[in-house]
Amino acid sequence: MNAPSSRIAIVDGHPLFVEGLTQKIVATGEMEVVFTAADSDRGLRLALEHQPEIVLINMEISGRGAFTLADELARRLPIARIVFLSDDPTDVFLDEALRLNAAGVLLTNDPTDRLMACLRTICHGGVAFSADVMERLEYQPDTKKYVVKVADYLASLTGRQTTVLRHLVRGDSVKEVSKTMSLSERAIESHKYRIMRRLGIHDRVELARYAIREGLALP
Numbered sequence: 001m002n003a004p005s006s007r008i009a010i011v012d013g014h015p016l017f018v019e020g021l022t023q024k025i026v027a028t029g030e031m032e033v034v035f036t037a038a039d040s041d042r043g044l045r046l047a048l049e050h051q052p053e054i055v056l057i058n059m060e061i062s063g064r065g066a067f068t069l070a071d072e073l074a075r076r077l078p079i080a081r082i083v084f085l086s087d088d089p090t091d092v093f094l095d096e097a098l099r100l101n102a103a104g105v106l107l108t109n110d111p112t113d114r115l116m117a118c119l120r121t122i123c124h125g126g127v128a129f130s131a132d133v134m135e136r137l138e139y140q141p142d143t144k145k146y147v148v149k150v151a152d153y154l155a156s157l158t159g160r161q162t163t164v165l166r167h168l169v170r171g172d173s174v175k176e177v178s179k180t181m182s183l184s185e186r187a188i189e190s191h192k193y194r195i196m197r198r199l200g201i202h203d204r205v206e207l208a209r210y211a212i213r214e215g216l217a218l219p
Contacts, residue, residue: 009035010055011056012049013061024112035137039063039103044069053080054083056085064107070102090215094148096159099159103126107133157218167181169211
């Protein structure tokens with residue numbers, strides 16, 4: 001039997017889902033799971049150690065956040081292709097995933113055969129999206145990239161700003177966000193100011209209501 005050809009990592013905090021997905025990937029005989037991690041900090045450390053070809057990252061991952069992790073991997077482990085997992089991504093999350101040149105966005109509730117088909121496509125150098133995600137995208141021939149059909153103005157936020165916003169909405173203090181994201185308190189304050197200015201919001205209560213309405217609140 002030929003050895004698995006593609007090395008995959010899973011960074012996701014849902015153990016039952018990770019266990020099931022790992023079993024299905026291994027059962028294909030075409031791919032292997034080199035590690036799993038329940039948070040983004042451990043995910044980064046193990047990715048640099050094991051150097052997987054494909055990293056599956058849940059958009060809801062704890063720690064520094066999915067997009068910050070993806071950005072760091074792009075800089076420090078450029079061989080890795082990033083695939084985001086989500087149960088129902090908002091437009092702003094899809095937009096950020098595409099801006100990070102994700103190889104795919106897959107829904108965690110997709111049928112197993114569909115997930116495996118998408119992973120095979122990605123393993124062979126292609127891009128793949130769940131059917132419900134694809135309906136919200138359009139392909140631009142001039143740039144040869146997919147974009148969100150109707151991206152709201154939350155999409156103007158950077159991935160790091162989105163992560164800061166989600167932590168603030170959860171009720172984390174600037175000091176707590178600073179520690180979680182390994183950034184200075186001054187940097188977090190700066191991000192908070194820019195987020196509120198960009199969204200035209202003037203206080204934290206209004207910011208929280210807006211983020212919850214847009215589906216950006218952390219669980």
